[in-house]
Amino acid sequence: MKIKCVDVVPLQIPFEDGSPGEGLMPTKWTKLDFALVRIETENGLVGWGDGFAYSCRRATVAAIEDMVAPLLAGRELGDLAALNLELQQRLHLHGRYGITTFAISAVDIALWDLKAKAEGVSLARLLGERPATSLPAYASLVRYGAPDLVRSFGAKVVEEGYRTVKLHEIALEAIAAGREGVGASTKMSTDVNCNWSLEQARKIMPEMKRLDLYWVEEPVFPPDDAAVLGELQSEYGVPIASGENACTAVEFARTAPAIRYLQPSVTKVGGVSEFLKVCDLAEAQGAKIMPHAPYFGPGYWATLQLMAARGICEQFEHLYIAPDAYLDPSIPLPENGMVAVPDRPGIGFEPDPAVLDRYRI
Structure with a gap:
């Protein structure tokens, strides 16, 4: 089975989240x-x-x-992991990680989608003998900044049935407000996005222990300093999570022995092929996988399939926003803190042509 063509559809979909829209990205x-x-x-x-x-x-x-598609035309669908490595090697002059790997991730997901479709099974069934049919999901809140907003949104998602909530707050007052909102029995974490200095982290980590955080994510910069992350985890007794910005299993090999939660992001790490390698690495090192998945396209669907196939993956991340539209209207959204895993051939994603036409850039 040969590849006929590779096409890219650039899209942009507005969303609402009840926040000022600042703090998570370089711009609003x-x-x-x-x-x-x-x-x-x-x-x-x-x-x-x-x-x-x-x-x-x-x-x-x-x-x-410009870089990846020209290398795929006319290629046979064979060993996808080997093809992924070939792409990495042939494109390494453009940079081993970052945008180059994001591009490889995109085609790798599509190729695994094709492979499973050719077999007539879901990707989860292709990869696992007894895949899960539903997964626990946590509400990943945006950064609100104001403690009253953090408190109210925390309470809101718990009322909707979520049993785990992730904040993106960096100030102690806002994190404490989140705990007030979600209650003592709900698991809660916060993603710091590398905003604390090491000195700040040492001051605030005891409070994270007091507030019983499930994990603290990327507390300091750089987010892959295994020695510092491991020291924070062991000294303060709060699990550390990191890896959403890491590309390929090579980068995870540094942090896997030191921290509890590895966070491969299928649209960044190198696609399905590299995500599976990170799972193997975590199993060997006694870590757990907490995938990074604030997506609503094929990355969302591929993450569900991978988690269903690999039991080492703990909870599915659902970014708590309201997009104007979903690329595939049949997207399985969490209900009462659980999300169903599609059992259609491939990753299960089939976009609505009308949505693509409306939001194409």
């Missing part, structure tokens, strides 16, 4: 960017993927079109 964040990939084989089968595109859509699209 009110729109979801997509670098959607469509790969068609010579026999008419279509696979879908996407590469990380938030605030970097044009760069990711260009990398797919």
